[in-house]
Amino acid sequence: MASPREKTAGGTRAQPVLAQRLGYLLKRVNFLYQAHQAPALESFGIDGRLLAVMTAISADGPAPQQRLVERLTVDRTTMVAIIDKLEQEQLVTREPDPHDRRAHRISLTPHGENVRRQAQAAVDQNEQQFLRDLSAREQQQLRRLLQKVSETATTR
């Protein structure tokens, strides 16, 4: 029934030990990260998802909503709400796609690119605070390992 010892840091090893479970760690670190970044992003009137969409457009250029949907793995209907918000804040524009009149081309406005750049800088700086106990090498390792797992699981 109950295991004899655990410590959360020292010589744990026993059996269950929640704090070492990958699923628990991923959920928890993700939660902590979002909570840590939220205030920094809030001052720009955006959240992580909006920034992610702006990042995708900034990296790959103007795109129909459908392409953003595939890129970010969010639902079509969710994307509508995201673009609504971004357009309302005048960070992106919706234009008819000349090649396919069903589609809308989403582009960053100059203001949008400006906000994106500043928000990203704030995020990056904040991230250093979040990762302050990891060396530069460890930070790079963490990113690399997560990326590797992400690619494994995506291209199953």
Added chain:
Amino acid sequence: MASPREKTAGGTRAQPVLAQRLGYLLKRVNFLYQAHQAPALESFGIDGRLLAVMTAISADGPAPQQRLVERLTVDRTTMVAIIDKLEQEQLVTREPDPHDRRAHRISLTPHGENVRRQAQAAVDQNEQQFLRDLSAREQQQLRRLLQKVSETATTR
């Protein structure tokens, strides 16, 4: 500022590069992990949160709901729903705490401990599939780095 290149598909190149952002990676890997484990857990009639609660009880012994709340960082009202479900499946029992008649002692039933052990074994096995592109050493590194970050951010 931004790193020059990335891969992911063709020769993407640009600056922002969503797939390298820590926030994006954490969210994505967490999502992929949950999706990967859900079917395995579903066959036991539970989900990751229920297993986490069972793990905590199994590791630390019977506990009042409040202690589980602190341990898992979920809301009191959420915990009520979780314990309701576990009790309904006869995986745990709610007994009056002899020392504090306001509190309930939550204990794993023998059946609960049995399910917990089998479910955990299934999760562990499934996890190897999820992490199949990481060496044993890399898996350990990933866990260690996440744990370190979690502790940093928790004990701010």
Added chain:
DNA sequence: TATTGTTATACTCTATAACTATA
């Protein structure tokens, strides 16, 4: 007065179904 567990309620996030206009 404060705390444990509870209910009712609201709010966010996300997904489903059905519609429109194009292809």
Added chain:
DNA sequence: TATAGTTATAGAGTATAACAATA
């Protein structure tokens, strides 16, 4: 027939407020 975008709607998940029993 299928696809891009949209709307309305419903379902999870989670948080807030208020209450009963007890400390």
